[in-house]
Amino acid sequence: MTEVIIIDDDYQIRSLLSEVFKLAEVPVDVVANGIEAEALFNLKTYKVVITDIVMPEKDGFEIIFEVKQRWPDTDIIAISGGGRLDSRDYLNSAQNFGVAATFQKPLDRKALVAKVKELLAKT
Amino acid sequence: MAVANINNFMPWVISGFYFISLLLTLSLMVSVVATRPLKSEIVLHFVKLGGTVILWLLASVVHQLPLDIPYKITIFRISTFIWLFLGLFVLRFFESLISIRYNFLKSPFTWIALGFSLIGIFTPHIIKGVSLSYLGFHTEYGFFTFFAIIFSVITPILWGMRLLFKAYKSTQNETRNALLALLWATPISLSIPILVTFVLPIVGIDYLMELAPLGFVFLLYSIYFSVFDHRSAKPTLFQLTGSLLEEIKDGIISINLNGYIDVANIAAAQILNIKYSQLKGKHINDIFPQYQDHVWYEDYPFFIEKANYSAQFSLSVVRQKIRGITQGKILILRDTTDAFKNNHENLSPKEISNSTQTIALRKAQQHLQDREYLLQSLIDNLPFQVYIKNKKSIYVLQNRADQKMRGNLLGYDLESTNFNPSKIQEENRNDQRVLKGENIELEYSNPQDGDIRHYRSYKMPLMNYKNNIQGILGIVMDITEFRKMEKERLEFKEHLLHANKMEAMGTLAGGLAHDFNNILGALIGYTEISTEVLDSEHQVQKYLLEVLTAAERGKELVQKMLDFSRDESEELSLISFTFTLNETIKLLRGNLPENIDIYTEIPQEEYMLLGETIELNRIVMNLCTNAIHAMSPTGGTISIKLSKISFKVSSYFADQAIPPGNWYKLQVIDTGESIPKHILPRIFDPFFTTKKSNEGTGLGLSVVLGIVNSWGGHIGVESKPEIGTEFRIYLPIPEQE
Structure with a gap:
């Protein structure tokens, strides 16, 4: 059962993370934006949502906000490559939204995988 | 027998001839008398002359009639009485032309004529006898005849011609022509009598003397055409109406272009208290010293005070123009003595004169003074320095502002002041340039009261009404305030530009960084x-290591670039919160739309904050820009409040939890359109904006958020419809060291 969804607008990040989690033997769904994620959200409930912050149309904050509202038990991991602000700034804001963890890009693969496994482990 | 026939026939022809001449002369006289006033002296004398000639012609007619010789001789003798007086009458006529009156009885010529006439009548010494030729009867002359003719006829006529000539020399008006004509006509017409009387007898032709009257007929006609003809009537009309002039009470003096009196009437002489006979031929200033030829007089009062005569008259001068050319002037003097005396009975003539003139003078002076005062007030009260220097660079006028700035320099030039010598040199150089027609504009600065003030100085040449340069006009304006405002505006513009640039740069860098990080990530x-x-x-491992190193370097590079574009140093410094806030608000005030106000509640004391001045500036500017946007076009008020607050427990504002502690609270409140509830959470998102794409990048609030966060602060927003929006920023109060 896929319990993890990754939302990122960069195709290489998507393929990278797919590969990473494949190697880690963690099934993940990978989507490009919030709208696609929405479609999947309507089908199932995820345990972990990994989302990029700076995205067009629906950005990470929106997704975090919605997920937090609709599925309070779902954990959210925010990742960011920054933008106008330093990625830390975005991630700080994300923290205020109550995300489980934040990661800066370029990602520390190992840490990310570890965190996901940790979140999946808890009930 | 033939002789007898001729003798009988010819006299009748001659008689008839003279009769026709008589009729012609008579008709001439009649026409003159009918069309000219008989009162005129000229006409009178002309009539006398003409009448005498007519009588003579009549006698000539009678001479030729068949009468017995003794009777004929008697008639011839009687007729000497006539022609001997002719010279005198010609003279009289000439005199009347030039307005000379002589007593008839006092004139020597009268007695000469009379004397010779008596000799002629009662003795045979003038008319010896009568003889007959084929041209009729003629006289035989005696011893005295020639003398008689010379002294009684020719001499007075010559005398008359002399008078005419003198008059001709001194007259400037058209009577000159008449006089000239007569001067020619007289000898020409008298050449006939002279020829037949004196010349021809020498060659033996002594029977043509009776043709003499014809010369006088000719003279009469010459006189008529030169004096009485309507073509030359105009100037002589003036003289013909001389009698009219005598009737007028006003004094009339006609002067020529050189100022010599042509004509004057008695009234003029009386007013000026001079003998009438003394007027003729004199220069106007001889008898009327105050008269000035180039002045225009119209009812201008004059005053005469002599030992036993005082009078006042008003003078008007009229130009005598003939065919558009001024030939002379006519002075009209109106006696106003009585009228004046009635008004100023007890004053001496001198006092009277003074008072009239003084009143007029005073009035004029008063008027001038009023104008002067007005101008002086105006110049004095101008809010900038005005001064005037003459051609020698001496100050002749300074207004109040100029004297306040530089002291009283009137009557002095700069050299005698204690101004800076090099400055004085420069001023003098500039003065010279201005005096040559240049306009100079320059600026300079002076320390003043601990401040530096800036001035703009204008110097220009001062012209007089003839457009000659007569001095220097200078204006100096204090442009310090103006410069200050300029500077502030410029600074603000620069600041704004910088902020925009930074934002743009940030956008670029940010966008780049974001994608780059993704690339690096992969x-x-x-x-x-x-x-x-x-x-x-594996041998590739070390290659892969190199790749990773390169990627790491790329990561650092991106970070550096981001840091650079954010223009941010990690170091925060203690800045003055209140001061910076006030300065920013000042800048804002200068650029507000008309319908938006700023209301502030900012304490007097200085709050110290850990942060960056530019960033604080940016926060306030961004928040206010948004507020302005929310409130246009309806307008409203932005309220900016700064205060200190302490929490013992966490406090909440909007979605913000503020931990306990000491905080600065900065509020930016607007009364504009409220932010809809669903948008509210997104407003701090980067690139999030409700404005059109050309109005904003959507980064303003995200920047603010970033700054507040980096300073360890919190920002929240509340927005209610009909009320407005409040942004609240909590910033930590630095620990006192």
């Missing part, structure tokens, strides 16, 4: 995976 990610998949001993 690069690093896959490379790391590769290192794990391969054997640790």
Whole structure:
């Protein structure tokens, strides 16, 4: 059962993370934006949502906000490559939204995988 | 027998001839008398002359009639009485032309004529006898005849011609022509009598003397055409109406272009208290010294005070123009003595004169003074320095402002002041340039009261009404305030520009960084995976390591670029919160739309904050820009409040939890359109904006958020419809060291 969804607008990040989690033997769904994620959200409930912050149309904050509202038990991991602000700034804001963890890009693969496994482990 | 026939026939022809001449002369006289006033002296004398000639012609007619010789001689003798007086009458006529009156009885010529006439009548010494030729009867002259003719006829006529000539020399008006004509006509017409009387007898022709009257007829006609003809009537009309002039009470003096009196009437002489006879031929200033030829007089009062005569008259001058050319002037003097005396009975003539003139003078002076005062007030009260220097660079006028600035320099030039010598040199150089017609504009600065003030100085040449340069006009304006405002505006503009640039740069860098980080992410990610998949001993491992190193360097580079574009140093410094806030608000005030106000509640004391001045500036500017946007076009008020607050427990504002402690509270409140509830959470998102794409990048609030966060502060927003929006920023109060 896929319990993890990754939302990122960069195709290489998507393929990278797919590969990473494949190697880690963690099934993940990978989507490009919030709208696609929405479609999947309507089908199932995820345990972990990994989302990029700076995205067009629906950005990470929106997704975090919605997920937090609709599925309070779902954990959210925010990742960011920054933008106008330093990625830390975005991630700080994300923290205020109550995300489980934040990661800066370029990602520390190992840490990310570890965190996901940790979140999946808890009930 | 033939002789007898001729003798009988010819006299009748001659008689008839003279009769026709008589009729012609008579008709001439009649026409003159009928069309000219008989009162005129000229006409009178002309009539006398003409009458005498007519009588003579009549006598000539009678001479030729068949009468007995003794009777004929008697008639011839009687007729000497006539022609001997002719010279006198010609003279009289000439005199009347030039307005000379002589007493008839006092004139010597009268007695000469009379004397010779008596000799002629009662003795045979003038008319010896009568003889007959084929041209009729003629006289035989006696001893005295020639003398008689010379002294009684020719001499007075010559005398008359002399008078005419003198008059001709001194007259400037058209009577000159008449006089000239007569001067020619007289000898020409008298050449006939002279010829027949004196010349021809020498060659033996002594029977043509009776033709003499014809010369006088000719003279009469010459006189008529030169004096009485309507073509030359105009100037002589003036003289013909001389009698009219005598009737007028006003004094009339006609002067020529050189100022010599042509004509004057008695009234003029009386007013000026001079003998009438003394007027003729004199220069006007001889008898009327105050008269000035080039002045225009119209009812201008004059005053005469002599030992036993005082009078006042008003003078008007009229130009005498003939065919558009001024030939002379006519002075009209109106006696106003009585009228004046009635008004100023007890004053002496001198006092009277003074008072009239003084009143007029005073009035004029008063008027001038009023104008002067007005102008002086105006110049004095101008809010900038005005001065005037003459051609020698001496100050002749300074207004109040100029004297306040530089002291009283009137009557002095700069050299005598204690101004800076090099400055004085420069001023003098500039003065010279201005005096040559240049306009100079320059600026300079002076320390004043601990401040530096800036001035703009204008110097220009001062012209007089003839457009000659007569001095220097200078204006100096204090442009310090103006410069200050300029500077502030410029600074603000620069600041704004800088902020915009930074934002743009940030956008660029940000966008770049974001994508780059993704790229790096993929690069690093896959490379790391590769290192794990391969054997640790694999030769490619070291290559992969290099790739990772490169990627790492790329990461650092991006970070550096971001840091640079954010123009941010990690170091925060203690800045003055209140001061910076006030300065920013000042800048804002200068650029507000008309319908938006700023209301502030900012304490007097200085709050110290850990942060960056530019960033604080940016926060306030961004928040206010948004507020302005929310409130246009309806307008409203932005309220900016700064205060200190302490929490013992966490406090909440909007979605913000503020931990306990000491905080600065900065509020920016607007009364504009409220932010809809669903948008509210997104407003701090980067690139999030409700404005059109050309109005904003959507980064303003995200920047603010970033700054507040980096300073360890919190920002929240509340927005209610009909009320407005409040942004609240909590910033930590630095620990006192």
